Structures are given as C-alpha cells and as structure tokens.
Amino acid sequence: MDLEEALRVVGEFGPYQKRAVAVLVLTQVYMACQSMLIVLVGSTPKYHIEQQDGVPSSQQELHQHVTFTEDIDSIVTEWFLIKQQAYKVSLAGSLFFVGLLVGNVVFGPLSDKIGRRPVYLTGLFFEVIFGYVTAFAxxxxxxxxxRLLVGLMNGGIGLVCFVLTQEYVGKSYWAMTGTLTSMSFAVGIALFGALGYFIRPWRTLAIVANSSGVLFFLMSVTLPESPRWLYSQGRTEQAEEVLRYMALRNGKAAKNLVLKRVGGAKGGNRGNRGAGILQLVIHPVLRLRTMVLMYVWYACSLVYYGLTLGAGETSGSRYVNVAMYGLVELPAYPLCIYFINKHWAGRRKSMASFLCLAGSACFCSMFIPENTGTFLSVTSFALLGKLMVSAAFNIAYVYTSELYPTVIRNAGLGVCSMSCRVGGILAPFVPSMRALHTSMPFTVFCVSGLSAGCLGLLLPETLNGPSAETLEELTSSPHSRVLESKVTPRCTEREAHVYNTTLYCHVDCNVMIYFTSIT
Known part of the structure; x- marks a missing residue:
C-alpha cells in the first residue's frame, strides 16, 4: 500500500496524532513569547534629564542626570539605552529577525537531509539555553x-515544527493542523501581553517566558520521526515501524502493514540525492513555484508587519496593544479553514482573494482622513487589512507545504520564509515614506497585496490532489493531461495512485478523472 492508504489504516488523525500535534502546536506559544520579548523588555519609559551647562561628555555622566518618570523595568532603564544609545533596542530586535532569516535557510535543508526530529529537538534545546542567557545577560x-542566537533557533524549528504537524497526519487534515499552528502563535502573542502585565521586572519576565520551553522540550522528546520523511528517503522499514506504533497507540491493528517499494526505496534515494536548495533553481516546476511563492511570502510579511506597526501607534496600555496584536488575527483562521476546503475556492483562489482584499483595504484607507473619529477610519481599514493578510499568510504556509515534495519541503519553506523575513525587515521603513506623501505607505501595501494576489493565481491548485513524496513524482505530473472526465452519482471517498505507470486514477467524492501520461 502507498503512504496515504497506510495512514488511513493507521488513522489519519487518531488519538496519538492528536496528542503529538497538540505538543507541537503548544510549542508555538513559547516561540511567540520569544518573538515578542523585545517589545516589552525593550520598553522605553518617559524620562527627564536634569539641565546642565553643556552636553554630558560621557554615558556615565548622562546616567547621573537621568530620571525615569515611569515605573518600568527594562533593558533601557538598566543599561540607560537612551539618546545616542537608543538605537541598541531596535538593533536587538533586528538581530532576532536576522537570526530568523538565517535559521530558515539553514534548518530547512538540514531537516530534509538528517530528519525532522533531531533538528527540531536540537533547535528547541538550544533556544531554551540561549533564552536563559538572555534573561541573565x-x-x-x-x-x-x-537574541541573535535565539532568533536563529526560533526561525529554524518554527519551520520544522510546522512541517511535523503536517506529516504526522493524513493529507486531508493538513489545512486544520496548519491553521492550528498559526492560531496558537497568535494566542501566544496575546498571552505574552497578559504575562507582561503581571510580571514587570524584565529579567523575571524573560525567565518565566523561557521556562515554558523546558516543559515543551520534555514533552517533545517522545515524538517519533516523520513517517513521510522516512518513506521519502527510502527507509521504508522504519516508516512502517512508526506507522505500526501510531496504529497501536490509536487502538488499531496494523500488523500486516506493508508499504510498497515503488517510489520508495529507489525513488526516495534518487530524490534525496538531488534534493536541496539548488533543485529549487534548476528544476523547471520548482523554479516557477519558488519564484512566485517567494514574492507572495515577501508581500505577506511586508503588508502584515507594516500594518501592524501603523495600527500599534494608538495610545493606551502597551500590554493591551501587544495582546490585540495577536487577538486581531484570530478571526482569520476560521475563515481559512472554511474557504480552503471548498472545491469552488481551494488554496489558490482563497490565498489570492485574501491578498487582494488586504490590498483593497489599504487602497480604501488612502481616501479616509486620518483624524476621522467614525467607524470608517484609517485604523479600521488597517486592522481589516491585517485580518485579511493574516488569513493569506496562514494559507501560504499550508499551500506551500503542499506544493513541494516531501524530500525538499523544508528547503522550499526555508527559502520562502527567508524572503518573508526580508519583507519584515523592510516593513519598518515604509512608514517613513509619509515624508513624500501621507498616502505613500498604504500605496506600497496596496500594490504589494494586489500584485501578490494576481501572481498567486499562476500556481496550481492542490486541494484533494495527490501529495508528491519525491522529485520523480513531481516531474511526472506536468507531463500529464486530462483526457477524460466524468461524474459518477455516488462513490466512496478513496484515492488510488499508481505511480510509474501510464495510468493514473484519482477518485475524490463524486468526480473520477483519468490521466494518461503523454510520454
């Protein structure tokens, strides 16, 4: 039997997979706290500098004449990061995002080569260690x-964690597990805001926020290797052992579970030797997909972080603002689950539509006066735009994982996430374009969202389609065409995949389509 059929025998989303996915999903809460840490520990309180004859000649003299008028404990108050030293707060935040960028590039291909589990556990372990270094610096x-090293680990294991939530379950549950991962990250941001409200000393806050990583690491030690990755590498016997273990924990008998070797042992090894970031450039199918997806991820990040910075300029408690930063995203995820599983919408149309709606919201905001106190204000359209781009961002994760074969999935996600970080780094500079014209930032967001949405339509739809495990399977699909399509009144929900033959039959609900290879 093939891998999808084996997962149906084992249980596509049985009790064991639910527990495993729950551990990975909850780990996102810890990762969100690390991502948002600098927002609170780098808070700059109001301060007063005693008038002196002349400018203080040294930082030590400045310390003697500065009085902080707010009761805030942060790295700013401890190391007096004000005036000429104020840039260091932003620098620490930028270093974290630089670490994310490098981690995305390094950890993705590494997990495709040596496995998901060892990379994930090693990265999580060192993120916790470096997190404590942050607290006791x-x-x-x-x-x-x-912060650079925490970002390096955070960016790497974030991708691997997401991929594992996909590869532990059947393909029909990928959209749900991917959405839960993104949703838990947003919840983690909101919880960090609440945590910061009750824990004010920055070192104590860093220790408490990092300590949850110890618990999640201990819970993750028992997780198995991805059966999809093992199968794609030709390690079929080990994949069968993992699947039998899952079946046992799910209360199902699968002693006779045997995976077919066609496209497994031989094809998997060939796919593994050719897999890597280089394949994203030289492979004709992957090259187009990667170029489009990189721009989509870049635009999502640019619009998302740009709108967030604009919406965060409102007055009020910084802790409430951090919480709202996460909570405003939550309505996007039920929308994703609903639309991407509908045959008339799917992944491609849903992602493109949400991006275009985000661009349209930015377009409408250009015609609203900034000081309007009505419901139709700039802030309302900015939050609406963030809601839409959050939905598009979530779909991009799920969609991208389905567009890449298993042997190169993490490498593809790593490159796309790298371009995402570039958008995040550039986003803070967009508001400064107000010096040219007040509507210029929203013009940039509008053009980015609309153009990314249109380009996304160039990608193929993956809803209810087969999941490629190796590069050979991906190569064969573009050379196939639909010769006959007929609708049956009723049929069982099943999939029959016959690889490396001239006949390919896919049955899903009421539609039976026969593909015959041109070659």
Whole structure:
C-alpha cells in the first residue's frame, strides 16, 4: 500500500496524532513569547534629564542626570539605552529577525537531509539555553548576541515544527493542523501581553517566558520521526515501524502493514540525492513555484508587519496593544479553514482573494482622513487589512507545504520564509515614506497585496490532489493531461495512485478523472 492508504489504516488523525500535534502546536506559544520579548523588555519609559551647562561628555555622566518618570523595568532603564544609545533596542530586535532569516535557510535543508526530529529537538534545546542567557545577560552585548542566537533557533524549528504537524497526519487534515499552528502563535502573542502585565521586572519576565520551553522540550522528546520523511528517503522499514506504533497507540491493528517499494526505496534515494536548495533553481516546476511563492511570502510579511506597526501607534496600555496584536488575527483562521476546503475556492483562489482584499483595504484607507473619529477610519481599514493578510499568510504556509515534495519541503519553506523575513525587515521603513506623501505607505501595501494576489493565481491548485513524496513524482505530473472526465452519482471517498505507470486514477467524492501520461 502507498503512504496515504497506510495512514488511513493507521488513522489519519487518531488519538496519538492528536496528542503529538497538540505538543507541537503548544510549542508555538513559547516561540511567540520569544518573538515578542523585545517589545516589552525593550520598553522605553518617559524620562527627564536634569539641565546642565553643556552636553554630558560621557554615558556615565548622562546616567547621573537621568530620571525615569515611569515605573518600568527594562533593558533601557538598566543599561540607560537612551539618546545616542537608543538605537541598541531596535538593533536587538533586528538581530532576532536576522537570526530568523538565517535559521530558515539553514534548518530547512538540514531537516530534509538528517530528519525532522533531531533538528527540531536540537533547535528547541538550544533556544531554551540561549533564552536563559538572555534573561541573565550581564551586559547589553551578551543580550544582543543571545537574541541573535535565539532568533536563529526560533526561525529554524518554527519551520520544522510546522512541517511535523503536517506529516504526522493524513493529507486531508493538513489545512486544520496548519491553521492550528498559526492560531496558537497568535494566542501566544496575546498571552505574552497578559504575562507582561503581571510580571514587570524584565529579567523575571524573560525567565518565566523561557521556562515554558523546558516543559515543551520534555514533552517533545517522545515524538517519533516523520513517517513521510522516512518513506521519502527510502527507509521504508522504519516508516512502517512508526506507522505500526501510531496504529497501536490509536487502538488499531496494523500488523500486516506493508508499504510498497515503488517510489520508495529507489525513488526516495534518487530524490534525496538531488534534493536541496539548488533543485529549487534548476528544476523547471520548482523554479516557477519558488519564484512566485517567494514574492507572495515577501508581500505577506511586508503588508502584515507594516500594518501592524501603523495600527500599534494608538495610545493606551502597551500590554493591551501587544495582546490585540495577536487577538486581531484570530478571526482569520476560521475563515481559512472554511474557504480552503471548498472545491469552488481551494488554496489558490482563497490565498489570492485574501491578498487582494488586504490590498483593497489599504487602497480604501488612502481616501479616509486620518483624524476621522467614525467607524470608517484609517485604523479600521488597517486592522481589516491585517485580518485579511493574516488569513493569506496562514494559507501560504499550508499551500506551500503542499506544493513541494516531501524530500525538499523544508528547503522550499526555508527559502520562502527567508524572503518573508526580508519583507519584515523592510516593513519598518515604509512608514517613513509619509515624508513624500501621507498616502505613500498604504500605496506600497496596496500594490504589494494586489500584485501578490494576481501572481498567486499562476500556481496550481492542490486541494484533494495527490501529495508528491519525491522529485520523480513531481516531474511526472506536468507531463500529464486530462483526457477524460466524468461524474459518477455516488462513490466512496478513496484515492488510488499508481505511480510509474501510464495510468493514473484519482477518485475524490463524486468526480473520477483519468490521466494518461503523454510520454
């Protein structure tokens, strides 16, 4: 039997998979706290500098004449990161995102080569270690380096964690597990805001926020390797052992579970030797998909973070603002689950539509006066735009994982996430374009959203389609065409995949389509 059929025998989303996915999903809460840490520990309170004859000649003299008028404990108040030293707060935040970018590129291909589980556990372990270095940093320099290393680990395991939630379950549940991952990250942001409200000393906050990672690491130690990755590498016997273990924990008998070797042992090894970031450039199918997806991810990040920075300029409690930063995303995820599983919408149309709606919301905001106190204000359209781009961002994760074969999935996600980080790095500079014209930032967001939505339509639909495990399977699909299509009154929900033959039959609900290879 093939892998999808084996998962149906084992249980596509049985009790064991639910527990495993729950551990990975909850880990996103810890990762969200690390991502948002600098927002609170880098808070700059109001301060007063005593008038002196002349400008203080040294930082030490400045310390003696500065009085903070707000009761806030942060790296700013401890190391007096004000005036000429104020840039260091932003630098620490930028170093974290640089770490994310590098981690996306390094950890993705690495997990495709040596496995998901060892990369995930190693990355999570060192993120916890570096997180404690952040909390006990004796100087700003140590603090800044630790944020870079935490970002490196966070960016890497974030991708691997997401991929594992997909590869533990049947393909029909990928949309749900991917959405739960994104949703838990948003919840983690909101919970961090609440945590910061009750824990004010920045070192204590860093320790408490990081300690949850210890618990999630201990819970993750028992997780198995991805059976999809094992199968794609030709390690069929080990994949069968993992599947039998899942079946046992799900209360199902699968002693006679045997995976077919066609496209497994031989094809998997060939796919593994050719897999890598280079394949994203030289492979004709992957090249087009990667170029389009990189721009889509870049636009999603640029619009998402750009609108977030604009919406966050409102007055009020910084802790409430951080919480709202996460909570405003939550309505996007039920929308994703509904639309991407409908045959008339699917992944491609849903992602393109949400991106275009985000661009349209930015377009409408250009015609609203900034000081309007009505419901139709700039802030309302900005939050609407963020809601739409959050939905598109979530779909991009699920959609991208389905567009890449298993042997190169993490590499593809890593490159796309790298372009995503570039958009995040550039986003803070977009508001400064107000100097040219007040509507210029929203013009950039509008053009980015609309253009990314249109380009996304160039990608193929993956809803109810077969999941490629190796590059050979991906190569054969573009050379196939639909010769006959007929609708049957009723049929069982099943899939029959016959690889490396001239006949390919896919049955899903009421539609039976026969493909015959041109070659």
């Amino acid at each position: 004796p100087s700003y320099e140590v603090f800044a380096v630790s």
